[in-house]
Amino acid sequence: MKMAQLSARSGVGAPTIRYYIREGLVPAGELTSPNQAVYDDRHLEALRLVRALIDVGGLSVDGARAVLANLGGGESAAETLRAAQYALTPAQGSGHAQLDEALARVEALIESRWWSVSADNPARWTLARTLLALEELGATEVLELLDAYAAAAEEVADREAEVLERVGTPREAVVSVVALDVLGDRLVSALRRMAQEDALVARGGGTGTQADGGTPQR
Amino acid sequence: MKMAQLSARSGVGAPTIRYYIREGLVPAGELTSPNQAVYDDRHLEALRLVRALIDVGGLSVDGARAVLANLGGGESAAETLRAAQYALTPAQGSGHAQLDEALARVEALIESRWWSVSADNPARWTLARTLLALEELGATEVLELLDAYAAAAEEVADREAEVLERVGTPREAVVSVVALDVLGDRLVSALRRMAQEDALVARGGGTGTQADGGTPQR
Structure with missing residues (x-):
């Protein structure tokens, strides 16, 4: 999906999504041309997680990044x-x-x-x-x-x-x-x-x- | 007590106390000379409340001010x-x-x-x-x-x-x-x-x- 669809499905504005991508909270889309990227369900899921942490959980962007960075590797x-x-x-x-x-x-x-x-x-x-x-x-x-x-x-x-x-x-x-x-x-x-x-x-x-x-x- | 004693008893640094006073979170001391103010237990209590809200409760200065401003008038x-x-x-x-x-x-x-x-x-x-x-x-x-x-x-x-x-x-x-x-x-x-x-x-x-x-x- 394109950025507009990702924004509509997640309820997060495109400028905010771009900000999260720059801050490393959401992975970048796959480039299909120098100015066009596409996104999939992985991006939608990442956005929902970030929104949960920031909007509902009240974490800062730095706090959310710390949580996400430390969570991936757990084996149990x-x-x-x-x-x-x-x-x-x-x-x-x-x-x-x-x-x-x-x-x-x-x-x-x-x-x-x-x-x-x-x-x-x-x-x-x-x-x-x-x-x-x-x-x-x-x-x-x-x-x-x-x-x-x-x-x-x-x-x-x-x-x-x-x-x-x-x-x-x-x-x-x-x-x-x-x-x-x-x-x-x-x-x-x-x-x-x-x-x-x-x-x-x-x-x-x-x-x-x-x-x-x-x-x-x- | 003087600012130095208020700081020692509350564990909050003098610059932070002055900041809280400027922000209206803690009442100003009573001036005994143009450059000297004295504080009493009321100030110490106010500082402890602000510290609880900000340091432990994780509120922002604005959030703490909103809580304190809205709390005083409750009749029950x-x-x-x-x-x-x-x-x-x-x-x-x-x-x-x-x-x-x-x-x-x-x-x-x-x-x-x-x-x-x-x-x-x-x-x-x-x-x-x-x-x-x-x-x-x-x-x-x-x-x-x-x-x-x-x-x-x-x-x-x-x-x-x-x-x-x-x-x-x-x-x-x-x-x-x-x-x-x-x-x-x-x-x-x-x-x-x-x-x-x-x-x-x-x-x-x-x-x-x-x-x-x-x-x-x-």
């Missing part, structure tokens, strides 16, 4: 997952006393749930930094929910692993990891916001009156 | 939550046949779970766009997990609503909403990644062999 679902997690989370050093303390709490959480999590899984740092930020904000009530969040993640994880294992080709592994982690985070975030609104309504609309008459705590 | 937990959800999710029009279809599926999900979700909750659009992106990618297995994700969100939501209701002052409401939604998303994302790794390990390391010998599906 676990390796692809790990590569994606690295690409999605910038490496963060430790050596800062408070962060080390927060990392130790992450380790304690992992042990208490009997999870197998490799020592270099970058989610450890993400979680530790988030715990620190919550503490600094004084949002200790949210910290009390940590175990409930962990239990909820655990409940879904086995079905997620099943999805990851089911894939056949490296290309399918890339799609599954992007779907589960980048889009999955958006999905979970949207569902949480709706469920939160519902829970507030169920408690009486959150109109500022406290049913139990308790004193505000913080 | 539900209003503050709604203001935060609006600020965190850019408004997205519909009128696109596929998106309307995806929005109808979001509505069906909400009904099937008996959730009360206002018609203008922006999470509806976030979820609809994410469902569309998943379909376009052909990641239908992840769509099959939608109900499991919704159930997990529901399980934690009542305790989250309790946290939101417990707050006393508007400032506390702002902190709780940032903690639950911005930092909460990071927290949940990190926990999901660790639980996923654990589930893959539990299934035999995700070494690419399929225990059931089934054909790859997609």
